[in-house]
Amino acid sequence: MAVNREFEEFTISRQRALFRYAYLLIGDRGLAEDLLQESLTKTYVRWHKLRDSANAEAYTRKVMTNTAISWFRRRSWHERPNDDLPSGVPARADDASARIWLWAEVRKLPPQQRAVLVLRYYEDLTQAETASVLGCSEGTVKSQASRALKKLRAGLAPEALPLLEKVVTA
Known part of the structure; x- marks a missing residue:
């Protein structure tokens, strides 16, 4: 039960930062929540091998990055950029x-x-x-x-x- 408590404490303390990272990787709130949940599940499975919360956070971020890359690869052939989109930001943007x-x-x-x-x-x-x-x-x-x-x-x-x-x- 100590493992469950340690993982729960890690999740509670780092959830906001990990969600922010997921959101910045994905750009969609719902998908970021899915990415975070999947990554925390993978972290939990390996929790017994992680020595401290610093290792756990680094491991979770690595899992998030790899999972996001995998998701983008799977959907990349479905989505194609539209050449009609304007390029660049207006020079006088605030x-x-x-x-x-x-x-x-x-x-x-x-x-x-x-x-x-x-x-x-x-x-x-x-x-x-x-x-x-x-x-x-x-x-x-x-x-x-x-x-x-x-x-x-x-x-x-x-x-x-x-x-x-x-x-x-x-």
Whole structure:
């Protein structure tokens, strides 16, 4: 019963942060709830092998990332982008609309790049911590972040680049 209590305490204490991570990965509240539930179920199955809550959180985030990537792969052949959509954010957008546009663009990134950006710039993890959560090297984190930021910058009008930099460094 101690295992159940430990897992319950972990879930209660980290649920909001894990849900926020799931939402930023998926971009849909309902799917984020499903992702969190599935990931916590997988974590519970392996709970006896996890030594402390720090390992449990890192493991759960890794499970969430892998599960989200798997979901995107399964549905990727069903959904195709529409070429008629406008590209870029208006150059004079206010901060709120810039953030909305930015997160919409982040959701279009490949899942691994999206996970790196969320962990690095939203969760404010270091490169080493991000690499640990994702189970990859720091070099991979750097290259994925660089590619993702390059894609985001490419979609902006030149006058709007300071908005991206402001959001990324905020």
